Amino acid sequence: MAKRAKMMTPDPVSPIGEAAMPRAASGDAGITLSERLPSSFVQVQAWPDTVAKAAKVIDKLAGEGVTIMATGPGRWLIESDETGLEDSLRKALKTDAAAVTGLTHARVVITASGLKVDWVLASGIALDFANMEPGDVALTAHHGIPLTIRRLPDVADRKAYDLTVFSSYARDFWGWLERAGEEVGLAVA
Template sequence: MADAYLRQSPLAHLGLAARAAIPPEDIEGTEAGVVLCERPARHQIGLRGDARRPAFRAAVKGVLGFAPPAKATTAAGGTGLPRALWLGPDEWLVVTDDDDAATVADLSEALARQHAHVVDLSDARAVIGLAGAGARDVLMKGCTLDVHRRAFGPGRCTRTLLARAQVIVHQITQAPDYDLYVQRSFAEYLWAWLEDAGTEYGVRVTA
């Protein structure tokens, strides 16, 4: 295994941990309507296959404990891990704990005898947490999706455009709080955009 010092999160350059460590009372305008964080590293696995085939569903369920969601723009697995996010009728993003390196191998193994696609994408996307009273408004500033509580709620997920980056939006709870999956190369841009869009609500960074 590589030495730990070699590892870098997509937003490591921004020094977010140091910002998160500042006590809230030391930040000017402590009222923070928008809370941002870089989620810790997770295993992300690209999964493609035919959800209509029982063998495919069963194989995935055997590894994850649930079948890949067949309903468009929904996530399976609740608020915990692993999760499977519907991206398209034959495409999901499976998210597991970073320590759980076995899943990609297990999925490949379970699906070895059928036509499916399993690929490790753990480094391909940064995951940014967006929460707080202003979170929904911030999302609306860059995204044409209807994120009103009647139209999009906990457990919903979709690929869409946020500002000038393609993202996967996954609403975790009613609060609301969201996980935003963005391609690694866009991560610094998106973070800067989110901070700018959140300015009028006050932005706080958490670990």
Template sequence: MPDTSEIMLPRVSPLRDVAVQGRFGASRGVPGVSFSVRHPLSIVTVIARAGQGAATGAALKPYAAQWAGPDQYFVLAEGRGEGALYRELKAALAGIASVSDQSHGRVVIRICGPKARAVLAKGTPVDLHPDHFPVGKSAMTQMAHVGVHLTRIGEDSYDLSVFRGFSESFWEWITEQAEEFGYQVT
């Protein structure tokens, strides 16, 4: 029997037929927000083992790690080969943390623009004011009954990570919330 441990399925975005490029919603002026799907993207969940939180945090400093709970992180990378980030983190964190590849199981939607915070405020109780939610901060929340990992990545930019199976209904909901401001899909 052939070794199938390294066989990975190609990443196909579940939003490839839904996130259609163009301008939608209110047509006056420039769009208030823009949406894009970050794809393909390597995503690995890291959970520190008991008593290893500080060591795990230190080991993740060279990576784009986002808080996902006490001693838990999402590590994201673009332009990596299939399973490469997972294998690298598994080796780097051996004995101090557990890792799980989420690249096929999660979808990251980026929302940017002057009305991004207003759109997100329609669905989350997280205080998104810059004094309370600075660039780099993450939160686990719910929007439209969907679990969302929310990260502020810039002045008016946020990444929303959702489970793949909920991504299409979440996309429909979030774009509907943006209609009053007008939105662009890139």
């Protein structure tokens, strides 16, 4: 069997660019945005007869610095603060158990938080944000831009969400968030 070539992974570069540079709101910030480039971001898709095996391997990853999001039957998005997640999963899940796809350079995570975050997000995303509990995940879209939204725990009585977007759409989506947030006051952290 041919060896799989190692892909070079360059240092991450923000697809949002200078727009994501920290700045204070003029007045009170109803929403605060920040950009995060994941160290490791992987999708795992188990075959119908190997879901339990894949789930067992994935459950062992749970812990500090690892976020596991179930996004469909036998499908997970997994984010880690450490590099090497894709290689670890490929070793643990042979191709007969699941497909492992590295998405580290293909996704950007935008964290949106604040007292008005639900209102801003609901102005362009058809989702019931008021009823999302911390840990809930939703796959949705904004004007054709696919999104994975994860509700985070509240911080200082402010709701927060991680909005995972394809890198190629990140700048456009960020621009919409800025325009939508201007009405309630926008800060970038």
